[in-house]
Amino acid sequence: MNVYRLLTKTVYRNTFACFFALSLSATAEAKDILRWGADGQGGAPHVFYDPKNPERLTGFEYEVAKNIADFTGKDLQYCPNDYEMLVSGLKRGEYDILMNAIVRNVWQKHAKKAGVLLSDPYYITHLQPVVLKNSEIKTVSQLKGKKIGILKCSEHAENAVRQLGAHFVIYDDEVKAYADLNNKRLDCVMTDHPETFYYASVDDSIRMLEPVDRIEFSVAVRDDHSDLLKQVNAALEHLKNNGTLRAIYERWGLWNTETATYFKTSVLPQTPATELERYIADVQSETENGNCYLNSLSCFAKAAAVTLGISLSAMVLALVFGFILAVFRTYGFRWLQCLTATWIEIIRGTPLMVQLLFIFYGLPNLAPYLSEPFASWVCMNPFVAGILALGLNYSAYEAEIYRSGFQSVPIGQTEAARALGMTHTQALWHVVFSQAVRTVLPPLTNDFIMLLQDSSLVSLITIVELSRTYQLFAAANFNYFGFGILVSLFYLLMGLPFTRLARHFEKSLSAKMQRHA
Amino acid sequence: MGANASREAVAGVVSTHQPLIQVQNLTKYYHGELILKDISVDIEEGDLVSIIGPSGCGKSTFLRCLNGMEVLDCGSVNISGISLQRKTLGAPMQDFNTKAHALRQQVGMVFQTFNLFPHKTLLQNVMMAPMIVQKKSRDEAEAVAVKFLDKVGLKAFSHRYPIQLSGGQQQRGAIARALALAPKVMLYDEPTSAIDPTRVDEVLEVMRDLDKEGMTQIVVTHEMRFAKDASDYIIYMEQGEFVEISDEDEIFIAPKDERTRKFLKKFM
Numbered sequence: 001m002n003v004y005r006l007l008t009k010t011v012y013r014n015t016f017a018c019f020f021a022l023s024l025s026a027t028a029e030a031k032d033i034l035r036w037g038a039d040g041q042g043g044a045p046h047v048f049y050d051p052k053n054p055e056r057l058t059g060f061e062y063e064v065a066k067n068i069a070d071f072t073g074k075d076l077q078y079c080p081n082d083y084e085m086l087v088s089g090l091k092r093g094e095y096d097i098l099m100n101a102i103v104r105n106v107w108q109k110h111a112k113k114a115g116v117l118l119s120d121p122y123y124i125t126h127l128q129p130v131v132l133k134n135s136e137i138k139t140v141s142q143l144k145g146k147k148i149g150i151l152k153c154s155e156h157a158e159n160a161v162r163q164l165g166a167h168f169v170i171y172d173d174e175v176k177a178y179a180d181l182n183n184k185r186l187d188c189v190m191t192d193h194p195e196t197f198y199y200a201s202v203d204d205s206i207r208m209l210e211p212v213d214r215i216e217f218s219v220a221v222r223d224d225h226s227d228l229l230k231q232v233n234a235a236l237e238h239l240k241n242n243g244t245l246r247a248i249y250e251r252w253g254l255w256n257t258e259t260a261t262y263f264k265t266s267v268l269p270q271t272p273a274t275e276l277e278r279y280i281a282d283v284q285s286e287t288e289n290g291n292c293y294l295n296s297l298s299c300f301a302k303a304a305a306v307t308l309g310i311s312l313s314a315m316v317l318a319l320v321f322g323f324i325l326a327v328f329r330t331y332g333f334r335w336l337q338c339l340t341a342t343w344i345e346i347i348r349g350t351p352l353m354v355q356l357l358f359i360f361y362g363l364p365n366l367a368p369y370l371s372e373p374f375a376s377w378v379c380m381n382p383f384v385a386g387i388l389a390l391g392l393n394y395s396a397y398e399a400e401i402y403r404s405g406f407q408s409v410p411i412g413q414t415e416a417a418r419a420l421g422m423t424h425t426q427a428l429w430h431v432v433f434s435q436a437v438r439t440v441l442p443p444l445t446n447d448f449i450m451l452l453q454d455s456s457l458v459s460l461i462t463i464v465e466l467s468r469t470y471q472l473f474a475a476a477n478f479n480y481f482g483f484g485i486l487v488s489l490f491y492l493l494m495g496l497p498f499t500r501l502a503r504h505f506e507k508s509l510s511a512k513m514q515r516h517a
Numbered sequence: 518m519g520a521n522a523s524r525e526a527v528a529g530v531v532s533t534h535q536p537l538i539q540v541q542n543l544t545k546y547y548h549g550e551l552i553l554k555d556i557s558v559d560i561e562e563g564d565l566v567s568i569i570g571p572s573g574c575g576k577s578t579f580l581r582c583l584n585g586m587e588v589l590d591c592g593s594v595n596i597s598g599i600s601l602q603r604k605t606l607g608a609p610m611q612d613f614n615t616k617a618h619a620l621r622q623q624v625g626m627v628f629q630t631f632n633l634f635p636h637k638t639l640l641q642n643v644m645m646a647p648m649i650v651q652k653k654s655r656d657e658a659e660a661v662a663v664k665f666l667d668k669v670g671l672k673a674f675s676h677r678y679p680i681q682l683s684g685g686q687q688q689r690g691a692i693a694r695a696l697a698l699a700p701k702v703m704l705y706d707e708p709t710s711a712i713d714p715t716r717v718d719e720v721l722e723v724m725r726d727l728d729k730e731g732m733t734q735i736v737v738t739h740e741m742r743f744a745k746d747a748s749d750y751i752i753y754m755e756q757g758e759f760v761e762i763s764d765e766d767e768i769f770i771a772p773k774d775e776r777t778r779k780f781l782k783k784f785m
């Protein structure tokens with residue numbers, strides 16, 4: 001029991017810290033912070049954690065964002081979000097600017113509908129198809145009818161593949177796409193040039209084909225933030241003219257003809273590609289001597305605390321709310337029974353992921369039609385939304401466990417209690433519930449272990465927890481294997497005390513059963 | 518009072534004495550089937566009454582109507598001044614729950630399957646009602662519990678859990694638990710049917726002792742010997758009716774009703 005108490009204590013402290021940080025960031029919003037949304041999972045060279053020092057954010061887009069913030073006199077705050085959710089997060093006000101390989105050519109078409117404004121381009125590049133070194137495919141024209149791996153949310157790549165008369169397969173990140181290229185499940189992988197270039201720099205088994213298309217990267221802001229857009233454009237113009245942008249791209253080895261033409265400067269680099277070289281050296285040395293795992297441990301530990309904090313809070317909510325549901329469902333008035341039964345069916349009949357996205361991204365759409373304080377209630381912070389979604393979802397399952405627990409207490413027990421002059425409520429409380437607790441403890445504890453794993457879904461709503469951290473590190477180090485084992489160990493270690501607890505409850509219960517028999 | 522007055526008028530006797538239990542025209546349906554047919558009976562304080570009869574004749578239902586565990590459909594039950602009544606079939610009953618709740622504090626009930634609370638020790642089982650219902654302090658409740666456990670001969674077993682006790686011990690514990698509320702009436706629903714035959718007597722002995730102390734007791738039973746020896750009188754029940762109410766010797770030696778004779782033949 002001591003371990004349990006200790007765990008709860010630590011987690012509450014951590015959760016508190018999270019909330020505290022969040023409320024701080026919320027109050028500071030009005031002052032001088034520029035919140036920047038991006039997906040670190042995209043990996044090098046856009047935005048990623050330094051493989052050598054996982055606490056340090058880096059990447060050429062990080063540097064551009066930092067310079068934009070400096071120009072506008074604000075402090076930059078990085079707000080990580082899943083790539084698919086980047087625009088939704090911007091609309092929801094999770095961050096002020098979005099800069100993460102947002103393709104201007106594509107988004108211009110959707111800008112009005114999506115409710116975003118696009119800045120002038122800050123970098124211009126192309127799609128880069130790659131094949132295995134020994135592949136028979138020598139030119140792009142030979143790709144007709146072949147299978148090409150592309151990244152999610154890249155409409156420009158989909159269009160390009162269609163034009164080539166090929167078929168596309170969509171991947172979460174390029175590491176998985178390259179794995180399939182190696183496995184011969186794909187004939188070609190086609191992503192934006194910077195990503196391909198960085199991957200190719202540490203993997204010599206692939207060969208680049210000639211460029212396809214032209215891509216302009218832009219910064220996006222909400223359509224009611226036209227002032228901010230002006231500031232961003234002014235910043236980009238300034239950074240372009242004073243050579244800052246060019247220097248950044250050159251250090252990252254990304255200075256190219258397209259951008260040079262657009263900037264109207266020389267294509268010949270003036271600065272050595274130090275960041276690129278450092279990156280190649282880091283990845284190679286880290287992977288060789290396994291330092292990347294050691295360095296990542298503190299990040300994983302922090303993420304584990306977030307996972308545990310969210311899971312425990314959600315479980316408390318599920319236990320309390322599930323109990324209320326079960327009592328209503330079993331002992332309530334007829335209409336209340338119907339209502340709770342319907343609610344439980346709805347919750348159990350829809351996926352947790354849908355509920356989570358609905359609460360976080362869907363509900364805020366109601367805000368314009370609601371008065372305060374409801375309007376601000378529907379725009380929950382990610383932690384509240386995550387705990388609420390997990391808690392509500394699990395409460396439906398816990399309610400059914402409680403109900404079967406109530407029903408396992410023989411009717412004679414209630415009758416005896418009532419015959420002793422107890423009221424209905426007293427009989428339920430002192431006789432039914434206190435006996436049901438013993439039967440429901442093992443299944444409830446098992447459910448918590450499941451919740452611990454399901455909590456990985458909150459990574460969809462901008463929370464960096466354990467499984468999200470895994471993806472970030474795996475993508476940055478091109479290593480899903482080693483970090484996969486590491487993150488599994490974390491989940492196992494966290495679940496272990498609860499598995500033991502469940503087994504303990506089961507044992508003591510079965511001991512009782514045996515004595516009954 | 519209206520019902521009482523009319524009854525007295527019919528009987529043609531005016532008396533200040535009122536029996537402890539008065540049942541009048543008690544009628545009960547269950548899923549559309551008539552279970553209790555217009556039963557009327559008076560039971561005096563200190564009586565030990567046995568109810569016998571074939572299974573399904575309505576004995577248990579009658580008992581359960583006496584403490585409001587079953588809602589009567591027509592008629593009235595009056596115990597020690599608390600009255601549950603329905604003037605016509607299915608007429609609305611005001612405050613049924615409140616009255617039944619008050620009634621149950623005057624009436625102890627013992628079940629065929631004991632129904633001790635398995636998650637509590639014997640002592641805690643007996644302490645529960647005094648603490649929860651009568652709001653007694655822990656010390657007071659414990660004193661009461663120990664007193665009654667001693668009375669049923671289980672003081673030494675106070676700290677055992679129900680599953681660690683024999684059937685006879687459990688039933689004696691259940692009697693102590695009911696007595697702890699100091700009821701005026703004790704109802705027993707086949708108290709010895711689920712007990713090993715060798716342990717039946719220890720339970721019956723407790724009931725005999727209570728009878729000597731003047732407790733009013735109604736026992737639904739198949740123990741003919743007990744009914745014969747201990748009862749003040751016996752009610753023979755069949756198909757929802759009181760067929761015969763008589764002194765114990767009468768009913769066993771010379772039953773008035775053919776149906777009673779047939780039933781008793783199987784036991785004698």
